[in-house]
Amino acid sequence: MTEHIANPPEDRPDDVLVRAMGSNQTIRLIAAQTGGMVETLRKTHDCGPLGTMAVGRVASAAVLLSATLKGRQQVGFQINGDGPLREAYAIADADGRVRATISVPRAELAGDDIVLGAGFGQGRLSVTRQLTDEAPYRGIVQLITGEVAEDLAHYLHTSEQIPSAVSLGETLDASGVLAAGGLLVQALPGADNAVLGPLIERIESLPPVSEYFARGGTPSDLVTSLMDDVEILETRPVNFVCPCTREQFARRLCTIGEEELRKLTESLEDTVVECHFCRTEYTFDKEQVGALLYGARMYDKAD
Ligand SMILES: [Zn+2]
Secondary structure: OOOOOOOHHHHHOOOEEEEEEEOOOOEEEEEEEEEHHHHHHHHHHHHHHHHHHHHHHHHHHHHHHHHOOOOHHHHHHHEOOOOOOOOEEEEEEOOOOOEEEEEOOOOOOOOOOOOHHHHHHOEEEEEEEEEOOOEEEEEEEEEOOOOOOHHHHHHHHHHHHOOEEEEEEEEOOEEEEEEEEEEEEEOOOOHHHHHHHHHHHHHHOOOOHHHHHHHHEEEHHHHHOOOOOOOEEEEEEEEOOOOOHHHHHHHHHHHHHHHHHHHHOOOOEEEEEEEEOOOEEEEEEEEHHHOHHHHHHHHHOOO
């Protein structure tokens, strides 16, 4: 898809997220280079091209939304559709750690065209912001195109009342992900229409964001090329990280209840549970499942 690759995947630049402001703090600019993360997701979930685009774009969208998070805050970005991909879900935190999953990684469409919107079909986008230890804030909108960028812009405008331009994409070849990333530009209160017009023209004249990165451009280059007075506030690394642990899955087994757990101890097979985000399999033999029965009784009592 791309004629010239300045940084082939072997010496791929580190993934990075840049947060900047322009025009007297009235324009927020966020750019993320995510090719390494999306390639890791492709391999982890053994995705076909459509699945790679889906999980990559959802994960890159979560990265863009994570740019304003602090401390232990995190954001979830989920698309559920009636198309063959069904569901893709990503979580990103304030330290640039991202995990993502897809329900049908090798989904295919009839015909030769790979169209992400057709892969998701009709459905909805939900964004979950966990900003405090209290209940998370969740916003839901219907999908507009299923191409993710337009859907995220629509969500930010209607659900969070922030006019936003979003670009997301990835460049793939038969060997995998050559480049991926995203750009989010937001007009904050007080933004001047005289600034917005030329800015939107500039964004629309850009090459696709993954092509920009595939040709050697960086997120800093990208945001500073959009306006004259851009100040870069922060640069964060972006990495695929799954924080799952065996203890977490043992606790989850307890929640299925004493009766179900007892059935597992009577089964001839070991019990294997898989993390949907990193595909790690945790195996519990009969003795180990039996040891969880006390915990399951506690959960049953709590019901
Ligand atoms: Zn995991």
